[in-house]
Amino acid sequence: MKPQQILFVCLGNICRSPMAEYVFRHHVKQAGLGGTISVASAGTSGWHDGENMHKGTQKALAAHGINHSGFTSSKVKPDDHRRFDFIIAMDDNNLAELERLFGRQPEKIFKLTDLIPESGYNHVPDPWYTGDFEETFRLVDVGSVALLDKLAG
Structure with missing residues (x-):
């Protein structure tokens, strides 16, 4: 597998995108691909620049x-x-x-839910609002x- 750089993006970069960053990084490490795939996250708003992730995100990650x-x-x-790259x-x-x-650039910039149409979701709900x-x-x-799977395929 060629080296890949992945960026997950949400609005404020404190709930969904950091969760995706850390969950995906966990899967990459479990697959033994830590040297070939690097992961980051960011927000479109910049409202929370310099802050830690939301406590609810921390709690969900820790629970898993x-x-x-x-x-x-x-x-x-x-x-x-x-x-x-993505x-x-x-x-x-x-x-x-x-x-x-x-x-x-649909081959490079897309929604996470585009990869899981069977989920029934067309977006990842924002837990800032849903809780x-x-x-x-x-x-x-x-x-x-x-x-x-997409990257490996």
Whole structure:
């Protein structure tokens, strides 16, 4: 497998995208691919730059045995479309903002739920609003497995 750089993106970079970053990193490590796949996350808003991830995200990750240390929220950067092989949005608004910034590139910039159409979801629900961090975790986990399969395939 050739080296891949993956960026997960949500609005504030404190709930969904850091959860996806850490869950996917966990799957990558379990698959023995830590040297070939690097993972990061960012937000489209920058509202929480420099902050830690949401406590609910921390709790969900810890409940599944995933280390959540070392995180700092950041905003999407203008050169991210050059730095990352895949930029994966959590919902339509995130995708629209990424396409506004980087142009439409469906082979490179897409929603995580595009990889799991059988989930019945067309976006990863934001637990900031739903309060359901476990459902977000479940979708991110299934989407991470599908992404790993895509990269391996």
